[in-house]
Amino acid sequence: MIQTSQAKTDNRILQEDMVAIYEKLTAQELDKLRDSTILLTGCGGFLGYYFLHFFTHFAEELQIKRIIALENFLTGTKDWLDNLVDQNPDLIKLHEFNVITDSVEDVPGAAEADIVIHMASIASPTFYRIYPIETVDANITGLRRLLDFYADKELRGFLFFSSSEIYGDPFPEFIPTKEDYRGNVASIGPRACYDEAKRFGETLCYLFAQKYNMPIGIARPFNNYGPGMNINDKRLPADFAKAVIEGRDLEILSDGTPTRTFCYISDAINGYLKVLLHGQFDVFNIGMDRPELSVKEFAEIFNKEGKEIFDYQGKISFQTSTDKEYLTDNPNRRCPDISKAKEILQYNPTVLVQDGIKRYLEFLHIFNGKLS
Numbered sequence: 379m380i381q382t383s384q385a386k387t388d389n390r391i392l393q394e395d396m397v398a399i400y401e402k403l404t405a406q407e408l409d410k411l412r413d414s415t416i417l418l419t420g421c422g423g424f425l426g427y428y429f430l431h432f433f434t435h436f437a438e439e440l441q442i443k444r445i446i447a448l449e450n451f452l453t454g455t456k457d458w459l460d461n462l463v464d465q466n467p468d469l470i471k472l473h474e475f476n477v478i479t480d481s482v483e484d485v486p487g488a489a490e491a492d493i494v495i496h497m498a499s500i501a502s503p504t505f506y507r508i509y510p511i512e513t514v515d516a517n518i519t520g521l522r523r524l525l526d527f528y529a530d531k532e533l534r535g536f537l538f539f540s541s542s543e544i545y546g547d548p549f550p551e552f553i554p555t556k557e558d559y560r561g562n563v564a565s566i567g568p569r570a571c572y573d574e575a576k577r578f579g580e581t582l583c584y585l586f587a588q589k590y591n592m593p594i595g596i597a598r599p600f601n602n603y604g605p606g607m608n609i610n611d612k613r614l615p616a617d618f619a620k621a622v623i624e625g626r627d628l629e630i631l632s633d634g635t636p637t638r639t640f641c642y643i644s645d646a647i648n649g650y651l652k653v654l655l656h657g658q659f660d661v662f663n664i665g666m667d668r669p670e671l672s673v674k675e676f677a678e679i680f681n682k683e684g685k686e687i688f689d690y691q692g693k694i695s696f697q698t699s700t701d702k703e704y705l706t707d708n709p710n711r712r713c714p715d716i717s718k719a720k721e722i723l724q725y726n727p728t729v730l731v732q733d734g735i736k737r738y739l740e741f742l743h744i745f746n747g748k749l750s
Contacts, residue, residue: 391605391741395428395644396435402648404724407655410534411440417491419477419520420498421447422456425539427606428647429495430459434466446487448475448498452512453505456608477520478512482527494536495654496524499576501541503569504612507703510571517575521582529590536592537654538583541576542600542665543569547709554715557598557661568703580661587659595653600665600714604643604734605741615640615735618677619742622684627692631699634674638712641666642734645727652723663714666727670713679735687739 400408421430426449433445447470449459463470473485477498482488499516500506506513521538528536546563548555563573580596587594603615609623610616621628641649641664649664671679677694684690719725729737 398644399648410655415444415491416493417446418495419448422449424607445470447472450476478515492534502612506572514575517579525586535654536594543573554713556715567707569707596661597653602646604738618680627695628677642729662719665714683736
């Protein structure tokens, strides 16, 4: 029987996902988490939602000493974050913190952290285009400040969140895309602030791992979705979920033919933890490698599941964005080759996209369309 902390969510979907993440970790990986002090930047976002719930859910089992949660609240506050901290006042220490300008050495307990997860970056194209320089700085300046601070510390793992966007728009012969593909990326354009910052962030991680032998893992996420993704996030799954909740048509701002693979959040978090706990420098694609769906096919699943869960009566419609650069440099296909993660990390995503969308909508239905 898995023991958990007393502070649990009453959302069935989230509880089941926490257990699914835990059960796919090896005994060796779990041992690396035991008796640890964990520092997370950008803890208030989509990924932070699951990381913080996971670490608090299993805090007793893993004997986690402290969770140091850093967030600058640039894109708004989160009630769920305040609630989780209030439920775990001795475990979670939340600090309003800007990784670009603030010094981590001023954060109480930061020097004792032996696990570091750097998530502080805007990932939604709508928002990183509003804050392009902040996006660059979080992935370069903020990352560099963390690396400088922890270069001489005894770490069990340092996780940098890169992105599948570092591949740009791959040529067809490089899809599915392996980690050694060098990319087809625009250095100037509406997406460059994110894509190129992540690329240079990877270079910084590589150099610090070489010079200081830091156990840095780089994860390249491929289209995560699920509980914890705010419906106002402006990415495709969030837009579709919001439309279902509000009873509006599922609007597609393209011809619906671009394709993606979509990775449910519990599978993604399990993969990220495996990258974190690998213990040596490497880079891994983390995502689902099947099926590769068109945007229209993805919308059709939301339509079907929305009818069953929310009695949704909307339809799929095709519109043109008022943003003239909405589709500029938008990749036509995105599909990972995850054979490296499967072989080295025993990473095995299993949640089919139909089931994942159903779980996301059920989660939102329980919370009446809002995060708790």
